Amino acid sequence: METGAIPVITIDGPSASGKGTVAQLVAEKLAFHYLDSGALYRLIALIAIRSNTEPTNESAIANIALHLDVNFDGSSIRLNGENVSDAIRTEACSKLASIIASQPKVRNALLQRQRAFRQLPGLVTDGRDMGSVVFPDASLKIFLTASAEERAQRRYKQLIEKGINANIQSLLQDIYERDTRDSNRDVSPLKQGVNTKLLDTTLLSIEEAVNEVLRLYDQICKN
Numbered sequence: 001m002e003t004g005a006i007p008v009i010t011i012d013g014p015s016a017s018g019k020g021t022v023a024q025l026v027a028e029k030l031a032f033h034y035l036d037s038g039a040l041y042r043l044i045a046l047i048a049i050r051s052n053t054e055p056t057n058e059s060a061i062a063n064i065a066l067h068l069d070v071n072f073d074g075s076s077i078r079l080n081g082e083n084v085s086d087a088i089r090t091e092a093c094s095k096l097a098s099i100i101a102s103q104p105k106v107r108n109a110l111l112q113r114q115r116a117f118r119q120l121p122g123l124v125t126d127g128r129d130m131g132s133v134v135f136p137d138a139s140l141k142i143f144l145t146a147s148a149e150e151r152a153q154r155r156y157k158q159l160i161e162k163g164i165n166a167n168i169q170s171l172l173q174d175i176y177e178r179d180t181r182d183s184n185r186d187v188s189p190l191k192q193g194v195n196t197k198l199l200d201t202t203l204l205s206i207e208e209a210v211n212e213v214l215r216l217y218d219q220i221c222k223n
């Protein structure tokens, strides 16, 4: 079977919109594979921090991307065998991930690795450019968003639940900064692409958002 015939649902959107949670649950419901593309950028950021690699050294950062030894094992992410699921979620990693994600060499280095996740019976993936660049022929493309204030609240709750100290005002500031950087970069900027359904979850529960994606996918399957 050609990979193009394997169904893909892409869920792109801004920081802390809940796209990761929704994508994971949709994948579970459909028994599809799941790719958290943001985790790849976060992993590169983590390695750069640990190895004192200058973020502006594009070739060195792309080299890290090419040689990532990562294993997605359910909800845990392993780097050279070490569980780094929490280490990649710190604010320092989030910030650096967004900075290095604007480098074309890094994005190119990750392209084939991301496409390799397209396996039967199907794939659900979330990120910024999953529908526009990585899987332009996806069966269903969603742009999932929520107001910046609501996203800051969600991120705050998530961090506090994990026992990580957080401040709502600085989270909101980070979200504004990251939105601006993600939307204004030259390569793969964050925006709602063509043939992409807008899903604003400001007033929706996770379950309602998941059901909406499943409904849209069901509609496509029937046509």
Ligand code: CDP
Residues within 6 Å of the ligand: 014, 015, 016, 017, 037, 038, 039, 041, 042, 094, 097, 098, 099, 101, 102, 126, 127, 128, 129, 130, 178, 182
């Ligand atoms: O959780 P959050 O949405 O803040 O971040 P994420 O999805 O884990 O992605 C981390 C960073 O990687 C984002 O700030 C994006 O700049 C970048 N990214 C990207 O450029 N392209 C993707 N497909 C996924 C993430």
